[in-house]
Structures are given as C-alpha cells and as structure tokens.
Amino acid sequence: MKQKKPKAIDPSERPPRPVRLTTPLTHEVRIIGGQWKRSKLAVADKPGLRPTPDRVRETLFNWLGQDLTGWRCIDAFAGTGALGFEAASRGAKEVTLVEQDSALVVQLKRIQTQLQASATQIVRGDGVAALKHLDPASMDAIFLDPPFDSVLFEAALQAAGRAVAPEGFVYLEAPILWTDAQLENAGLKVHRYLKAGAVHAHLLKRLG
Numbered sequence: 147m148k149q150k151k152p153k154a155i156d157p158s159e160r161p162p163r164p165v166r167l168t169t170p171l172t173h174e175v176r177i178i179g180g181q182w183k184r185s186k187l188a189v190a191d192k193p194g195l196r197p198t199p200d201r202v203r204e205t206l207f208n209w210l211g212q213d214l215t216g217w218r219c220i221d222a223f224a225g226t227g228a229l230g231f232e233a234a235s236r237g238a239k240e241v242t243l244v245e246q247d248s249a250l251v252v253q254l255k256r257i258q259t260q261l262q263a264s265a266t267q268i269v270r271g272d273g274v275a276a277l278k279h280l281d282p283a284s285m286d287a288i289f290l291d292p293p294f295d296s297v298l299f300e301a302a303l304q305a306a307g308r309a310v311a312p313e314g315f316v317y318l319e320a321p322i323l324w325t326d327a328q329l330e331n332a333g334l335k336v337h338r339y340l341k342a343g344a345v346h347a348h349l350l351k352r353l354g
Contacts, residue, residue: 175228178204179212180235182261189226190253197226198291198319202340202347206317207232209338209349210287214238217286220309222273222302227254229289229317234265238287241266244276274298277305285309291319294344299324300332307332307352316350324348 174186175197189197198206206229215237221230224243234241243266245251251270258266269276273292288306292298299320306316316334318324323346326335330353338349 175226176200177228177232177235179207180232180237182231182235182263185235185261187226187228187231187257188253190250197228198347199342199345202319202342202345203228203232205340206347206349207236210315212236214287218284219287219289220244220276220280220285221289221291222277222306223290223292223298224254224268225250225291227257229291230266231257231261231263233287233289234261234263239265242269242276243267244269244271244273246270246272274301274305277302277309280305280309282308283311283314286311286314288314288316290317294321303329303332303334306350307334310334310352312352314352318348318350320346320348322346 173189175189177183177185177187178200213236214233217238218240219230219233219238220242221227222244224230224245227243230241230243243254245254248270251268254268258268288310290302290306292302303318310316321344329335329350333353334350335353336348337351340347
C-alpha cells in the first residue's frame with residue numbers, strides 16, 4: 147500500500163520559536179530571610195559556579211542570628227551573590243561583593259538594581275586582593291567560598307583572619323574539613339561546622 151506523503155506545514159502555522167536568553171540560566175536560588183525573603187536570583191550557566199545550597203545558607207544565618215543590622219560584610223568570591231545579598235536582606239549596612247568574572251559582575255549588578263540593594267557594592271576584582279586591602283579588624287562577617295578546585299583557601303583565610311573584627315565571623319565553604327590546627331596560622335578557629343553533601347561549611351572566629 148502506497149503511503150501518503152506528510153502534509154507540508156504552512157510557516158504561518160508553526161509555533162513560535164522559544165526566545166533564547168543572552169545569558170543562559172540553569173536555575174535560580176532564593177533569598178531565605180529578611181526584606182527580600184523569597185526573592186529569586188538567577189544563576190548563570192558557568193562552569194564551576196556552585197551556589198551555596200539553601201539548607202547551608204539557612205543554617206549559616208541561624209548561626210549568625212537573623213538580624214545583621216549595622217554589620218559590615220564582604221562576600222569575597224561572590225559568584226551568584228547569594229551570601230552577600232542574603233546578608234544585605236537581613237539588615238547589614240555595608241556589603242561588598244567581589245567577583246572576577248565579568249559576566250557574573252554584570253549579573254550581580256542586574257540583581258542589585260532589581261532589589262534596589264543600596265547597601266551593596268559590586269566590585270570586579272580578585273577576592274584575596276580585596277581582603278588584603280581591608281582595614282584590620284574592620285569586618286563583622288567575611289564570606290569565603292572560593293572555587294573548590296582553586297588554591298586560594300590558605301591565602302584567603304590569612305587575609306580574612308587579619309580583617310575580621312574581634313567579635314566577628316568568617317564563613318568558609320570548602321571541599322574538606324579545616325581543623326583548628328590548620329587554621330591557627332590565620333588566627334582563626336572553628337566555631338560551628340556542618341557537612342552537607344560535598345560541602346564543608348565552617349563558621350570561624352578569631353583565636354583568643
């Protein structure tokens with residue numbers, strides 16, 4: 147039996163092609179608490195970009211306390227900006243987000259405008275260098291989340307140990323557990339710790 151040829155589709159009847167985003171997005175992360183609670187931040191499709199999981203961020207800000215009013219903070223390897231914008235959402239008076247990737251800086255500035263986050267400053271640059279330029283004992287919270295395959299951890303911790311205030315906190319996200327013995331040279335010690343999957347989350351305080 148001879149098969150019929152499929153009917154040609156009139157171009158006017160074809161469904162419209164989906165619009166391609168200029169910045170491909172894999173997913174979103176949400177701000178957990180504060181004035182921008184439930185706001186969603188777009189996550190760019192970048193190799194190695196690894197937003198801090200919601201569960202870990204929720205635990206971190208439970209450790210820090212829900213109200214960060216008046217705090218000075220720096221998110222030294224900002225990436226998606228989830229940690230820095232979360233701090234600003236909870237009342238921090240000054241949050242610097244440092245990121246080296248130019249495309250991510252553009253995305254961070256877009257989110258800053260979307261949220262009208264006047265307490266935040268977006269800086270394109272090297273996270274370790276930014277930490278080294280801070281005044282000694284000037285930061286209430288320092289967020290360290292370098293790429294897991296980098297060699298930046300030790301230098302970042304050394305700079306953070308100098309910049310954190312006596313009663314301040316350093317948050318470290320790493321692929322391994324950092325012990326008090328390893329942190330001693332940076333003048334820091336483990337105050338709280340959580341492992342979630344491949345993420346080792348540390349809340350550090352100054353020695354003494």
